[in-house]
Amino acid sequence: MPAIPAIRLFSGTGMKVEVITSPKSGLWAHFVFCQRLFCRPISLSNKAKIYHGPTANLRRRGRDGFAAMKVGILGSGDVGQALGRGFAARGHEVILGSRTPDSGKLKAWVEKTGNRASTGTFAQAAAHGDTLVLATLGTGAEQAINLAGPSNFAGKLLIDVTNPLDFSKGMPPGLFIGTTDSLGERIQRMLPEAKVVKCFNTVGNSQMVDPTYKEVEMLICGNDKTAKDEAARILKEFGWKGVIDIGGIEGARWLEALVPLWVRVGIALNNWNNVFRVLHE
Ligand SMILES: NC(=O)c1ccc[n+]([C@@H]2O[C@H](COP(=O)([O-])OP(=O)(O)OC[C@H]3O[C@@H](n4cnc5c(N)ncnc54)[C@H](OP(=O)(O)O)[C@@H]3O)[C@@H](O)[C@H]2O)c1
Numbered sequence: 001m002p003a004i005p006a007i008r009l010f011s012g013t014g015m016k017v018e019v020i021t022s023p024k025s026g027l028w029a030h031f032v033f034c035q036r037l038f039c040r041p042i043s044l045s046n047k048a049k050i051y052h053g054p055t056a057n058l059r060r061r062g063r064d065g066f067a068a069m070k071v072g073i074l075g076s077g078d079v080g081q082a083l084g085r086g087f088a089a090r091g092h093e094v095i096l097g098s099r100t101p102d103s104g105k106l107k108a109w110v111e112k113t114g115n116r117a118s119t120g121t122f123a124q125a126a127a128h129g130d131t132l133v134l135a136t137l138g139t140g141a142e143q144a145i146n147l148a149g150p151s152n153f154a155g156k157l158l159i160d161v162t163n164p165l166d167f168s169k170g171m172p173p174g175l176f177i178g179t180t181d182s183l184g185e186r187i188q189r190m191l192p193e194a195k196v197v198k199c200f201n202t203v204g205n206s207q208m209v210d211p212t213y214k215e216v217e218m219l220i221c222g223n224d225k226t227a228k229d230e231a232a233r234i235l236k237e238f239g240w241k242g243v244i245d246i247g248g249i250e251g252a253r254w255l256e257a258l259v260p261l262w263v264r265v266g267i268a269l270n271n272w273n274n275v276f277r278v279l280h281e
Helices: 044-048 078-089 104-113 122-128 138-148 183-190 225-237 249-269
Strands: 006-012 015-020 070-074 093-097 117-120 131-134 157-160 195-198 217-222 242-245 275-279
Touching: 070 078, 070 122, 070 138, 078 093, 078 104, 078 117, 093 104, 093 122, 104 117, 117 122, 122 138, 131 138, 138 183, 157 183, 157 225, 183 195, 183 217, 183 249, 195 225, 195 249, 217 225, 217 249, 217 275, 225 242
Parallel strands: 070 093, 070 131, 093 117, 131 157, 157 195, 217 242
Antiparallel strands: 006 015, 015 275, 195 217
């Protein structure tokens, strides 16, 4: 474990929030200019681990004899690709959804990710998945859901990674929805039968799977307790210590609001592997 410089950002009664950074900062400077992050490759050692899937999603048995899920990911950017690699490396069957599923970029992703991964339209990804992930540009989320077909979301866990970032005034971004509403709530309203869980949106894509820092809990929210339990199980499978569940989907207002701060911290540190960590008893 490298030495971890920790900077406390906030200190309140019984709770401290700190940001942790790793020495890989050089790789991440690019983000400031192009607003995209690099993906960290999934370590091969993951493939040897034993993973548990929910029996509700059982379609086949993975190589370790545990249940494998069908996962549909809407969004083919750095986040979709990183999470898709993470799921596929654990034996789940992934379709990455895009408006251009046959692009050279996505063919290269499939080649690298292996035979449990393929690409499709947003509708094909949404129909395929028992577990769904929304990882589109914030301003494209509603259009992507419409292209996917809202009925394909009914009854399913939808992990919402999107952020309503507003880059119209350049860097660093603001929010195009905030304080009295959120993208998470809009998505839940659009899809009343889906079980939306806001998750992963407060960390960079390099940290989503096999995070560098093992003692960090992910901040999540959503209306459905079973869906949040399932998101927590997936996070464990991805190497996270656990979750802090901040309540119903209206909490997305504050999880999304953390992200313009995260970007400012990234600029200040010139490092995009930062994660906020809550220290608590
Ligand atoms: N990058 C990170 O590290 C990070 C971390 C946490 C959260 N997030 C959030 O996660 C989401 C994805 O981020 P990203 O960096 O992977 O990529 P991104 O560039 O924000 O989004 C790429 C995806 O959005 C889709 N998209 C863009 N405009 C669309 C439209 N009008 N209609 C339908 N789909 C549209 C693209 O579809 P096509 O495939 O058809 O082009 C593509 O799949 C964002 O909301 C971001 O704020 C990002």
